[in-house]
Amino acid sequence: xxxxxxxxxxxxxxxxxxxRPQREWGEGRGVFLVxxxxxxxxxxxxxxxxxxxSYLPGLIVxxxxxxxxxxxxxxxxxxxxxxxxMARHVRTSWIARGFIGLSLFxxxxxxxxxxxxxxxxxxxAASVLAWVAWAMAAAGMVTLIGYMGFVYTASKGIPFWNSTxxxxxxxxxxxxxxxxxxxxxxxxLGVPDGDVVATLLKIWIAVTAVVMLLFTLEIQGAxxxxxxxxxxxxxxxxxxxxxxxxxxxxxxxxxxxxxILVSGALAPLGVAILAAIGLFSALGDFFMKFATIRAGVYLxxxxxxxxGR
Amino acid sequence: xxxxxxxxxxxxxxxxxxxxxxxxxxxxxPGVFYARVLKQEEGQYPTVRQLALPxxxxxxxxxxxxxxxxxxxxxxxxxxxxxxxxxDLCVGCRACMMACPYNxxxxxxxxxxxxxxxxxxxxxxxxxxHPQDVVMKCNFCRDRVRAGKAPACVANCPxxxxxxxxxxxxxxxxxxxxxxxxxxxxxxxxxxxxxxxxLPP
Numbered sequence: 001x002x003x004x005x006x007x008x009x010x011x012x013x014x015x016x017x018x019x020r021p022q023r024e025w026g027e028g029r030g031v032f033l034v035x036x037x038x039x040x041x042x043x044x045x046x047x048x049x050x051x052x053x054s055y056l057p058g059l060i061v062x063x064x065x066x067x068x069x070x071x072x073x074x075x076x077x078x079x080x081x082x083x084x085x086m087a088r089h090v091r092t093s094w095i096a097r098g099f100i101g102l103s104l105f106x107x108x109x110x111x112x113x114x115x116x117x118x119x120x121x122x123x124x125a126a127s128v129l130a131w132v133a134w135a136m137a138a139a140g141m142v143t144l145i146g147y148m149g150f151v152y153t154a155s156k157g158i159p160f161w162n163s164t165x166x167x168x169x170x171x172x173x174x175x176x177x178x179x180x181x182x183x184x185x186x187x188x189l190g191v192p193d194g195d196v197v198a199t200l201l202k203i204w205i206a207v208t209a210v211v212m213l214l215f216t217l218e219i220q221g222a223x224x225x226x227x228x229x230x231x232x233x234x235x236x237x238x239x240x241x242x243x244x245x246x247x248x249x250x251x252x253x254x255x256x257x258x259x260i261l262v263s264g265a266l267a268p269l270g271v272a273i274l275a276a277i278g279l280f281s282a283l284g285d286f287f288m289k290f291a292t293i294r295a296g297v298y299l300x301x302x303x304x305x306x307x308g309r
Numbered sequence: 310x311x312x313x314x315x316x317x318x319x320x321x322x323x324x325x326x327x328x329x330x331x332x333x334x335x336x337x338x339p340g341v342f343y344a345r346v347l348k349q350e351e352g353q354y355p356t357v358r359q360l361a362l363p364x365x366x367x368x369x370x371x372x373x374x375x376x377x378x379x380x381x382x383x384x385x386x387x388x389x390x391x392x393x394x395x396x397d398l399c400v401g402c403r404a405c406m407m408a409c410p411y412n413x414x415x416x417x418x419x420x421x422x423x424x425x426x427x428x429x430x431x432x433x434x435x436x437x438x439h440p441q442d443v444v445m446k447c448n449f450c451r452d453r454v455r456a457g458k459a460p461a462c463v464a465n466c467p468x469x470x471x472x473x474x475x476x477x478x479x480x481x482x483x484x485x486x487x488x489x490x491x492x493x494x495x496x497x498x499x500x501x502x503x504x505x506x507x508l509p510p
Contacts, residue, residue: 004419008339022407078418079443088398092377093404094377096380152407154373154376154377156408156410301362302349
């Protein structure tokens with residue numbers, strides 16, 4: 001059986017199901033969208049903490065990751081050569097808003113970083129242009145942190161993503177990813193100040209707690225007030241086709257291992273442990289997004305409402 | 310004017326005539342079904358019955374696919390309320406597919422043909438209308454409608470289970486059937502105001 005006919009047969013099988021799984025985002029080329037959302041979220045978080053702690057490598061990594069996220073988004077598109085048309089419908093489309101935010105961020109960050117990184121650059125870091133660039137990057141950063149969750153919430157066809165908590169959860173993930181990125185950087189490149197790492201670690205723990213709380217609330221909401229499709233998605237995540245990514249990636253790699261490392265039970269908090277915490281945390285975030293997206297199933301079409309799972 | 314469709318579930322026998330007529334009219338590649346028929350079982354033994362539920366794009370008055378589209382490729386014709394896609398604008402982000410509560414959009418991401426020998430001349434002629442790597446959907450056979458004909462699925466329904474007309478006209482057959490027979494749309498709770506109504510079986 002060729003790839004094309006296998007895909008066709010799978011679609012036919014999917015169409016016959018009450019709960020048709022969504023495969024466009026998260027499978028095949030759709031993985032690039034998950035990668036793109038993950039990288040862009042981490043980038044915005046890294047930029048935010050880079051600004052807060054005045055940590056230049058954090059800003060640079062934020063810029064680089066945002067660029068990589070943009071490329072991943074392009075790789076996902078069916079017609080990437082038309083990407084610029086995505087700014088046309090900003091009035092209602094969250095994807096268009098995200099595109100504007102990413103463009104603002106990349107341009108602003110590049111202009112802001114240039115005088116900080118390159119000696120004798122055309123303009124000074126304290127110039128008006130640098131301030132304008134800072135403001136552009138900040139506006140882009142806020143948009144990037146905020147828009148992703150709304151993209152999913154606006155997806156009326158996938159009830160699991162329709163939660164009002166989803167945008168807040170994605171904002172928390174961006175902060176957790178940013179803190180993780182800076183932890184890795186500070187471990188590898190050296191720490192500006194011992195207190196900074198301790199503060200960052202506290203932020204990471206606090207944001208992780210918030211993420212856990214929000215995720216629990218979202219699942220609880222889907223199970224208690226969600227419809228049959230939302231409950232089916234929860235089932236897919238906990239006991240279905242994406243359970244392996246959730247338990248292995250999100251829970252074990254992204255939560256249990258970093259928390260054990262933070263506790264100091266395995267080894268005292270050193271450079272390598274800090275880097276490991278950041279890396280595992282980021283990996284877990286990726287799998288969380290991957291599992292959530294892959295668990296999505298379409299609203300079933302019935303002449304009468306569907307009861308139960 | 311707002312074109313709409315009423316599907317009488319009591320008359321529909323699930324023959325797939327609409328699905329085939331749509332395929333023949335639009336020449337859609339394998340894996341793309343502008344119109345399809347879902348077969349569902351209802352009730353519990355021994356009072357079980359099979360229900361055929363024909364589905365297609367609902368051409369919503371407030372279409373979430375149009376709001377989600379970042380380029381404006383998904384749009385609604387002002388003059389007749391038909392929701393359509395401008396394939397020259399579509400970037401293939403598939404946000405509209407996630408936004409559509411009726412999952413009646415398809416992503417045409419590879420060259421496909423029905424027979425192992427390759428494309429037939431008919432398929433080749435039809436493929437030109439379907440660019441690759443963009444999203445595709447039903448547009449109520451707008452070219453036919455503008456020429457004064459009914460959509461292919463309506464014209465070819467052997468039991469006349471599909472009725473097409475102007476929902477804005479209270480005297481039209483579709484408006485009358487919806488009113489008299491208690492026509493209902495799919496997922497009214499989402500407030501998308503679909504233009505496809507069903508008459509109870």
